Amino acid sequence: MKPPIGRDTRLCMSLSARPGNAGSRLHNRLYELLGLDYVYKSFSTTDLPAAIGGIRALGIRGCAISMPFKEAVIPLIDRLEESARAIDSVNTIVNDEGVLTGYNTDYAAVRDLLERRMAKPLPFLLRGSGGMAKAAVAALRDAGFGDGTIVARNETAGRALAGQYGYDWRADLPDAGAPLLINVTPMGMEGPDSEAMAFPEEFIAACDSAFDVVALPVETPLVRAARAAGKAVISGGEVVVLQAVEQFILYTGIRPSPEQVREATLFAHGPDVAASLDA
Template identity: 30%
Template sequence: MAERITGYTQLIGLLGTPIAHSLSPTMHNEAFAKLGLDYAYMAFGVGNEQLPDVIKGFRALGLRGFNVTMPNKSLVLDYLDKLSPAAELAGSVNTVVNEDGVLTGHITDGTGYMRALKEEGINVIGEKMTIAGGGGAATAICIQAALDGVKEISIFNKKDKFYPRAEATVEKIRSKTDCKVQLFDVDDQEALRREIADSVIFTNATGVGMKPLEDQCLISDPSMLRPDLVVSDVVYIPKKTKLLEMAEARGCRTINGLGMMLWQGARAFEIWTGKEMPVGYIKELLF
């Protein structure tokens, strides 16, 4: 890294908390080095309170762009100049590019998730999926899945600050796509059992399973998971969450969040640099 940094190096950041666990700096810096691109990527521990000042500073410093992760994916919209159509529909941003002082927000989580499934040979088009979560990642996944042709989505979320957002997501999907979508309280475990029963995939798109919630799981009864069900988790550290351990014990096929992280990152990389990420090299390096 010391040999690559020059007076011309453009900085790209990652804003979120907790953030020290992220593989994004390794992924992007290795990709920059592989292609000989004069960029550097760094992670910054930033929560909602610090976000306005940090973005003001990034704008003043002329950063090429930055990623945004929990808990900032929704709040960041208030400090950007433009949104991509997908980000506007999702009401969430995970990638920002600075073009001559104009900050444009994009969302690549949904495309990353769908590409990860495709790469694993899992077909959800025309099928039903059940997903837990109402935050930025969950919203992006649901909207992209609906746009891509998933037939039915059952969304489960706690009745917390994200529940109204999940309700808004349902209305957007109903008005913009042909996908059938319903919203439930995740504490209604019988409803969760019923909806999983005829789904091809169950996805955890919450932070449950990630530190400091690594000993928790949204599924209360392992019998909800049948052997022919695919169980996925957006969490990738730990690589095997309590949910995925439970699913493996039931004979389910499991997928952690590494694939989604890789493919959402590849799209962000392209937005910033105009180049394709060397995905094969990065996949071999990280996986």
């Protein structure tokens, strides 16, 4: 049984431009299942340096970092673990007695999904060039996806990302799509971009698989259109669960069982995401 919240309870948190409830629900459910004296809360901020200073000063054990803070947070922490250093993007901070270390668990989640869900590497078209895009592109390269194009309006970031991993870059979508479509932009995210489609319908009709990293909501316009067209789909809900489990392990030192992860996923995200973990 989880102890009641008290002075010894350890706090973990997340920082995001648009905080949601799913991450808090998943972590807190795992704490309940494992009887751990932890509590998890999501936050937003307009003062990132002050927020990171608060993590250090208040002894907050860990913090998940989401858009748009994954790169901006790097100068504010003390160390980078290899996954974050190689990608130059942080999605997790671990506080060890005031020393803040940055990790990137997005990379591991995306690579795991690609290797488990894709029968073979496919030529891909990826939209985005931010922190999550860096993790996704590195995972694609390391999973053997050798033929791809990065679409990013930010020429400096897009060219650099494509060049680092040996892919092509372009500012706008080409005339035709690719067998694998990947959205790593806010298109489809809850808020002002919620109805935006990352790729046109003709691209979706011609593809084999669609991968949308947006997790709020899980059923983005791209995911809905790809499912309706009978395409294989990987959703942001799957990414967020797998990377959150790796964060949970970093914070607590405990690896939950697959059954516990599935129960927490069902509680936090519902049956569709929970079922997809068994795919």
